[in-house]
Amino acid sequence: xxxxxxxxxxFLLPSLVGFLAFNLGPILTSLLLSFxxxxxxxxxxxxxxxxxxxxxxxxxxxxxDPVFHKAFxxxxxxxxxxxxxxxxxxxxxxxxxxxxxxxxxxxxxLYLLPTVTSVVAVxxxxxxxxxxxxxxxxxFLRWVGERMEGAYGLLGLTPPSWVAWLAREGPGWLSxxxxxxxxxxxxxxxxxxxxxMLIFLAGLQNINKEYLEAASLDxxxxxxxxxxxxxxxxxxxxxxxTLLAMIGGFQMFGLVYTMTGGGPxxxxxxxxxxxxxxxxxVFPFEMGYASAIAWVLFLILFALTYLQWTLRxxxxxxxx
Amino acid sequence: MRLLGRLWDSLVYLVLLAGGxxxxxxxxxxxxxxxxxxxxxxxxxxxVWPKELHWENYQRVLTSVPFGRWYLNSLVVxxxxxxxxxxxxxxxxxxxxxxxxxxxxxLFLLFLATLMIPVHVLIIPLFILMRNLGWVDTYYAxxxxxxxxxxxxxxxxxxxxxxxxxxxxxAIMDGATPWQVYWKVALPLAAPAxxxxxxxxxxxxxxxxxxxxxxxxxxxxxxxxxxxxxxQGQFSTEWTVLMAGLTLGTIPxxxxxxxxxxxxxxxxxxxxLKG
Numbered sequence: 337x338x339x340x341x342x343x344x345x346x347f348l349l350p351s352l353v354g355f356l357a358f359n360l361g362p363i364l365t366s367l368l369l370s371f372x373x374x375x376x377x378x379x380x381x382x383x384x385x386x387x388x389x390x391x392x393x394x395x396x397x398x399x400x401d402p403v404f405h406k407a408f409x410x411x412x413x414x415x416x417x418x419x420x421x422x423x424x425x426x427x428x429x430x431x432x433x434x435x436x437x438x439x440x441x442x443x444x445x446l447y448l449l450p451t452v453t454s455v456v457a458v459x460x461x462x463x464x465x466x467x468x469x470x471x472x473x474x475x476f477l478r479w480v481g482e483r484m485e486g487a488y489g490l491l492g493l494t495p496p497s498w499v500a501w502l503a504r505e506g507p508g509w510l511s512x513x514x515x516x517x518x519x520x521x522x523x524x525x526x527x528x529x530x531x532x533m534l535i536f537l538a539g540l541q542n543i544n545k546e547y548l549e550a551a552s553l554d555x556x557x558x559x560x561x562x563x564x565x566x567x568x569x570x571x572x573x574x575x576x577x578t579l580l581a582m583i584g585g586f587q588m589f590g591l592v593y594t595m596t597g598g599g600p601x602x603x604x605x606x607x608x609x610x611x612x613x614x615x616x617x618v619f620p621f622e623m624g625y626a627s628a629i630a631w632v633l634f635l636i637l638f639a640l641t642y643l644q645w646t647l648r649x650x651x652x653x654x655x656x
Numbered sequence: 657m658r659l660l661g662r663l664w665d666s667l668v669y670l671v672l673l674a675g676g677x678x679x680x681x682x683x684x685x686x687x688x689x690x691x692x693x694x695x696x697x698x699x700x701x702x703x704v705w706p707k708e709l710h711w712e713n714y715q716r717v718l719t720s721v722p723f724g725r726w727y728l729n730s731l732v733v734x735x736x737x738x739x740x741x742x743x744x745x746x747x748x749x750x751x752x753x754x755x756x757x758x759x760x761x762x763l764f765l766l767f768l769a770t771l772m773i774p775v776h777v778l779i780i781p782l783f784i785l786m787r788n789l790g791w792v793d794t795y796y797a798x799x800x801x802x803x804x805x806x807x808x809x810x811x812x813x814x815x816x817x818x819x820x821x822x823x824x825x826x827a828i829m830d831g832a833t834p835w836q837v838y839w840k841v842a843l844p845l846a847a848p849a850x851x852x853x854x855x856x857x858x859x860x861x862x863x864x865x866x867x868x869x870x871x872x873x874x875x876x877x878x879x880x881x882x883x884x885x886x887x888q889g890q891f892s893t894e895w896t897v898l899m900a901g902l903t904l905g906t907i908p909x910x911x912x913x914x915x916x917x918x919x920x921x922x923x924x925x926x927x928x929l930k931g
Contacts, residue, residue: 340755340834347751347838350744351767354804358782359770365781380784432672445917446676449683452913452920454863456881457902460888464689464895465682470702472685526682534921587774590865594885608776608866615780616870623780630777637774 370394370627375620394628404629406602407610410517414606415585418521418528423578425525426532431562433533434540444537451530459594462523466509473522474506481506510596513603520604524591528584532577539573540566572648579644583637607633686906690714690899697895713900723901725876726883731908732795733868733879734861737802741857742850744803749812750838754824764813767806775866783870797871798879802861808853815849816842848919855916862909880905 372388374380398404433444450458465471481503488495495503509519543566551565567574589608592598598605598613607629615626689697690713692706717723752764782801783792791797819842827837843850865881872878878886884901913920 341757342755343757344751344755344834346835347747347755351748351804351809354744354801355767355770357785357803358801359773359778359804362778362781362785363773365784366777369780376784379788429672429675432668437669437672443672443676445914446679448913448917449910450679452859452863452909453906454865454881454909456863456865456885457906460884460898461682461686461902464899465685470698470700472681475702526679530679583774587776590885593865593869594888611776612866612870616783623784627780630780634774634777638772641772 366627366630369624370631372624373622374624376615376623377621388624390624394625395632397625398628398632403602403605404610407605407607410602410604411586411588411606414517414521414524414588415582418524419578419581419585421521422525422528422532422581423574426529426577427536427574429529429533430536430540431566434537444533447533448530450527451534453527455527455590456594458523458527459591462519462526463510463595466519466522468506468508468511471509473509477502477506478504511600513601516596516600516604520591520595523595524588527591528581532581535577535580536570536573539570539577542573543569575644575648579641582640586633586637586640683906686899687903689896690903692896694894694896710896713896714904716894716897717901717904720897721883721887721901722875723880723883723904726878726880727904729798729877730862730879730881730905733798733864734858736795736799737861738854738857740799740802741805741808742854745805745808745853746812746843746846746850747838748809749814750816750842752809752813753816754834754838754842767809770804770806779867779870782867786871791871793872793874793877795877798868798877801867802857805857808857811853812846812849815846819845851916852919852922855912855919858912859909859920862912 368385371391371394372385373390373393374384374388378384429447433440433447437443466473468474481499481501484499485495485503488499507515507518509515547565547569548561551561556564587608588606589612592604592606592609593612596604598609611626611629611633614622614629688703688705691709691711692703692713693708693710694713696703696706748767752760786792786797789796791800823841823845824837827841832840863881864879865885868879868882869885872882875883884898884905888898
């Protein structure tokens, strides 16, 4: 077909307007904002930028802001724990659910339901699930603790103190600074593992079955097939999935907002929550400072993406 | 050996099934709590399912906060976002698939590059823009930023590229304008892609939180997610009422998901494997 050789203004107009007004414009403004002291109340114009220009002051302040450091560390900790947990679990699930079990579609759906639930619902629900006295998690842990105490009793031994602790109270979860982040991680893995599994399933279904059959004919067992065939062929998906999970993890917001509000004692304060508080949450607003946080976060995400693409070239086996 | 394999398989199957069912426990707990007597939720031993069903929690959540209005807001925003997203995404996608113009490749790359920009970089200037336009606390602010979506454009372009061109060519021979060809011939053929994109956008719209939290401030303009999150303080001693609200709020996305699961899964997979 001969293409239309002209600029399709009519077709592109909505997207162009949206792109300029709601993407390109804000990106440039955001970069400029990170160099000014702006309370968000005065009208923002060229004069604002001239009068309130502070250069790199916002970035310098980040270096000595203990709450920012705390939020930075918490975010790293969350990503370092939740992402591997989610990826490994999702990979195991995908391997298991890639087989023609009876009712396999139904079982997949069970794992996917939390994925479509809003992050607010997940957060509020898990605040209740993790209630230390009447939440099902601690009810279960106490039940396990009591059984263990019983077992120690049958053997005529005194149970160690952590068993007694488990049977009597269990973790304080969201009210205990030592446990709060683990509570958030638990909720986020519950909510996120289905999506990761789905991506792995798609990757597994793209693997050419003939390779696996050939390997079986050559006498490879299941484990060998997994480590020498499936995992290398799946490596692009593993990389992509991990990258997506990390990018999502660094931007975590809704869960901590609803579950803990960043507390107790800033133990679950993360970068996005801190950014939100600085820009919109706590008066006086510091939109310039918050923009600096946004760009630091962006640089982390950009570096991650870049790193992954470089490593990908070295490690990933591309299917010919 | 064969028997051992069978045993192992059954074990794997049972673990997968038990794991799947345990994913439902939080949902079950949500519904069960929403039906308990308000004062009884802290009693030990805990009732797994209440003997008497207390539907008045649902009545309370509907009357003590503007729950119906929040619900309506979420519906309006999610539907409008979907409509806007499909309209502008399909139009731009068609432009990139069927037109040849100067700077086409560069413009497409520029659009795709926005996928790299996380929302948190945008929200502060976007909020200032909305304030300057006087749109804070209106549907405009909740919906219009969805006008441009690189992912929608990408998805629709891919779809149009894979459509056979004969039908469109025939229409051109008959003297149809590009817009007529698009509207009458190409777009109806893109229905599956639109369904995929639509399911995806609707769910994202219904579940969105950060942007509506920033850009609404009156009780009446909150969508459901923000309403529940901001007013959890009001419920905090009334878990039964909060759980009733959550149950009602979780029904639409789960329903949409179950009805359009195929499209949803396609969208997610396309979205994540596009790299």
